[in-house]
Every structure is written in structure tokens, then in C-alpha cells.
Amino acid sequence: EGGPVPGDGAGPPAPERVLFPPTFSVSEIKNKQRRHFMFLRWKQQQRKEKLALKKKRRKEREALGDKAPPKAVPKTIENQRVYDETTVDPNDEEVAFDEATDEFAPYFNRQTVPKILITTSDRPRGRTVRFCEQLATVIPNSHVYYRRGLALKRIIPQCIARDFTDLIVINEDRKIPNGLVLSHLPDGPTAHFRMSSVRLRKEIKRKGKEPTEHVPEVILNNFTTRLGHSIGRMFAALFPHNPQFIGRQVATFHNQRDYIFFRFHRYIFKSEKKVGIQELGPRFTLKLRSLQKGTFDSKFGEYEWIHKRREMDRSRRKFHL
Numbered sequence: 001e002g003g004p005v006p007g008d009g010a011g012p013p014a015p016e017r018v019l020f021p022p023t024f025s026v027s028e029i030k031n032k033q034r035r036h037f038m039f040l041r042w043k044q045q046q047r048k049e050k051l052a053l054k055k056k057r058r059k060e061r062e063a064l065g066d067k068a069p070p071k072a073v074p075k076t077i078e079n080q081r082v083y084d085e086t087t088v089d090p091n092d093e094e095v096a097f098d099e100a101t102d103e104f105a106p107y108f109n110r111q112t113v114p115k116i117l118i119t120t121s122d123r124p125r126g127r128t129v130r131f132c133e134q135l136a137t138v139i140p141n142s143h144v145y146y147r148r149g150l151a152l153k154r155i156i157p158q159c160i161a162r163d164f165t166d167l168i169v170i171n172e173d174r175k176i177p178n179g180l181v182l183s184h185l186p187d188g189p190t191a192h193f194r195m196s197s198v199r200l201r202k203e204i205k206r207k208g209k210e211p212t213e214h215v216p217e218v219i220l221n222n223f224t225t226r227l228g229h230s231i232g233r234m235f236a237a238l239f240p241h242n243p244q245f246i247g248r249q250v251a252t253f254h255n256q257r258d259y260i261f262f263r264f265h266r267y268i269f270k271s272e273k274k275v276g277i278q279e280l281g282p283r284f285t286l287k288l289r290s291l292q293k294g295t296f297d298s299k300f301g302e303y304e305w306i307h308k309r310r311e312m313d314r315s316r317r318k319f320h321l
Helices: 032-067 093-101 126-138 152-161 226-236
Strands: 116-120 142-144 166-173 176-184 190-199 217-221 249-256 259-269 275-279 283-292 303-306
Touching: 093 226, 116 126, 116 152, 126 142, 126 166, 126 176, 152 166, 217 226, 226 249, 226 283, 226 303
Parallel strands: 116 142, 116 166, 217 249
Antiparallel strands: 166 176, 176 190, 190 283, 249 259, 259 275, 259 283, 283 303
């Protein structure tokens, strides 16, 4: 008599059931299927808690109005980057002098016109051949030739004699393109990249029509160090000056965490204020492995920079480009 009747709402509220205690660790579960199931449930709970906290903060900001504090800047690997002493200052006279006298100076002084030779490793398979052909439609004045067993040391003098300014070699492993060698002629330098995430045109969703023969614009994004400047200038020297804006095509080399993402787009004017982009393809990702002085020489070449994983990848916040 006088006690709370079940179901009438007079009793104390039931405590909220906690799915996982604070010290819970999925790795302690021995059964693989059970461990996977509990991991998914734990992720779901984490997502719900994050969403609830986000809604709570939004309501607090709306209640405070103009007095609300500014939004906190989220911590990312990029904005927590360790400062690199070789980061280039745009007003640095020493850098300006070096760039005015380096191997790419004739191109930037408009004394040479880019002419590119694209070749492959020996006996390339169909996917690598198609990738080279599509790359040739992106880079103006480029020509695809097949190796036929020739060594690079024999190819380079022939390229110089025929006025080629750059040599691109696409390497493959198990029928998949996995490496790119870019050599600036006649005096170098030579960069060796690891290539990944290659997508041909037919593999890209919602792609645009075939690219036209117009000279594209080139965007080089986030190459901030001396090494990054050298690599950016190598890519810039592949494309002619004076892009033809009527073609509305853009080739982008975007550096993020030392990975160079290549995309080829066409932009479309939807109205006077709205612009959309269509990816044309191909797309790929590059990771610099070495930069060598002079043209390709695997035995006696002098290296400016080599990526040493054990020494250079100790900190996730240290980048080199």
C-alpha cells in the first residue's frame, strides 16, 4: 500500500543500459565471428554517441547566438605537420637564383617546347599499354613507343638526338602498372615513383566524354619544400605554356602527405555562378622513391634524395614534399 505501481511512471527512471564498459576491449574476445560482430556493435555505439554530442553542441551554439565561441579547428595530420627547414619562402632570393639556373630554366624561359616520349617496361600487357595511350591524350605533344628490349641507356641518347625533352617509363608487375620513371632531358634530373590506384577511363564512374586535343591547364598543389619544388617543376615542364582555356581541361597534381594524386577534369559552366567538373581520366597516385641527378643511371648515378622508410617514416607528421 502506498508503494509505486509498476507502469504508472511514479517509480525512479530505469538506468540507461550501457552496451560496453569503459575498459571493454574487442581484442579480448577469442571467437573470430563474435569478435567481428561485437566490433561492429561497438562502432555503431561510438557513431551514436558522436552524433548525440554533435547535436548537443549545435543546440548550445544556437541558444548562445552571436555569443557562441568560434568553432574549434579539428586536428589533422596536415595541420599538425612537423616544420621542415627546407620549406620554400616565395621571396627567397637564393631559391629564385637556383630556379633561374637549374635544368628546367630553358623551359620556364620559353626557350624549349615540351616533347615527351612515353614507353614501358619490356613486353607490356594490355592494361599498361592502354594506360600509356590514355596518358598520351592528357600530355600534349607526347609519343608512345614500345621498348622492344632496348635498355634505357640506349634509348636516352636517341631521345636527345630527336629533340625529346622528357622520357616517361611505365613499369608493371603482374600485369598492373606499379612504377613511373620521369627523366628530364638532356641533363636530368630523374625521378622514380611508385605508382598505385591506377584507374583507366572505362573504370571511372560518371566520367565525361573523351578529352579534346586542347592544351590543358596545370594545377600543382601543396609542393612546399625544396624537394617538392623540384618535383613540381618536373611535372610543369611536361605541359606547354599558354593553355587553351576554350578546352576547359585541367590536369591536377595534388600533394597530400607525400602522396601525389593525379586527376584530369573538364569543368562545365552550369550558369554564371555555378561551375561543375567532370573527371575524364585516367587517374593514379604517385609516391616518390628517389630523385637522381642527371639522366637514368642505376649503377653510377648520384642521388639527390632517396626515400628510406626505416629512417624517414618514424613520424607520421613529417613530410618531405
